[in-house]
Amino acid sequence: MTNIIEMKNIYKNFYTDEGEIVVLQDVNFVLERGKILGILGPSGSGKSTLLNILTHLLTPTSGEVQIEGKVGYMFQKDHLLEWRTIMDNITIGLEIQKKVNEEAIKRIEYLLEIYGLWEFRNRYPKELSGGMRQRVALIRTLATDPDVLVLDEPFSALDYQTRLMVSDDIYKIIRKEHKDAILVTHDISEAIAMCDQIAVLSKRPATIKHIYDIELTVDKERTPLVSRKAPEFKDYFDVLWKELDVYESK
Template sequence: MVFETKDGPFQALAPVNLDVTAGRFISLIGPSGCGKSTIFNIVAGLQPPTTGRVLIDGEDATGQIGRVGYMLQKDLLLPWRTVLDNVALGMEIQGMPIRQARERAHPYLARYGLGGFENQYPNSLSGGMRQRAALLRTLLLDNDVVLLDEPFGALDAQTKRQMQEWLLQIWSDFNKTVIFVTHDIDEAIYLSDEICVMGTRPGRIVKRMETPLERPRKRSIVVEPAFIDLKHHCLDLLDTRPEDSELEAAE
């Protein structure tokens, strides 16, 4: 991916091949500026790639908006709409009548921790509850692929743990393919089937690794040798200099 700047072409991403099996949970970790958000923008159709294609279920989806669900760190709830109407918003934009969208969304609020808050407005919700509403809005778009860009980055530690548990439950229930960006290595290991470690100058995938932990997972796995070994390996990769990444990729 190359951007034109006043100083000439800038290569933000090296060639990236990110093949994700349906139903898997993949995390991208890496330093700021390594291209994680650029990858998301390309997959979501918001940014055309310089070269290459985006394939979803074998079909070319390059530059097509609406083929994936995309949730940013900010919940972007509309303050003048109730929680129910915020959750229903995506379906309404897709053309579903508002009454039908509300009827479809309503049972999910009760099931996933927002029961009783249907008619409240976002400013009366906690950060975790706002993120629940935003994620439900994204999932109810019925896209097979969901991109989550640091959705829990602004939450306190306790709420973040609760939201991680909630996300694993809802991912299991909805059977979506999730690509998750985070700076938290523990979070990536706990949630994911696979982890992609990225490097910079230009952005690239340095290594892709399976998470050798059975599901369902308990919090106690953070002290298991497999968890600790993988965490240390990720940290080592993140500390690798760009020239060392190039050498490893070449090998």
């Protein structure tokens, strides 16, 4: 299986008046095509720095990043512009890239229809629930037709019940649109439920201590909600909890 992303020997240092801060230290991982990779780590471990390097917002101090194709970034907050309609919010990335054309609009209309947002296309963000806003945010990202999605704790602003439902929705959309994805989260259950592999970050200076293949036994098509009922779910949770607990207690 080929890789769509490879991060090799990534270091990232920041320089302040107090001196040098090492945030990332020899980080290595790959994202295979057809997979969702979770990056799990304690608060302050450098997850955001890692994402910013993946999306070229930061340059690593040393190391190599190889990406086959275009990356789409879905943020923690939906960042919908309250004065623009849902359709106008979705097209904003295309407007910036000067790629608004008939084909792009037809794709957006298809996405709105198939994911239950067509009747809201002329509404404003304040008229939508938190879960619907996140679906709009994902469609906005998909509108630019990225090859891989990077999701930065996309459900953290939602209440628990909505979070479960929206994670199911987002997972199904990712699979249906045949996108590869990296999910950055501090939520162990969320990572197990959504991901094919989970890379565990140590506390800062962060390195990847272990990568787990998540293999769950389910009696129907896998979704995050179905995954939580798998007999192996608790075992993975216990292992990952101990990993994070060890790092945070040092």
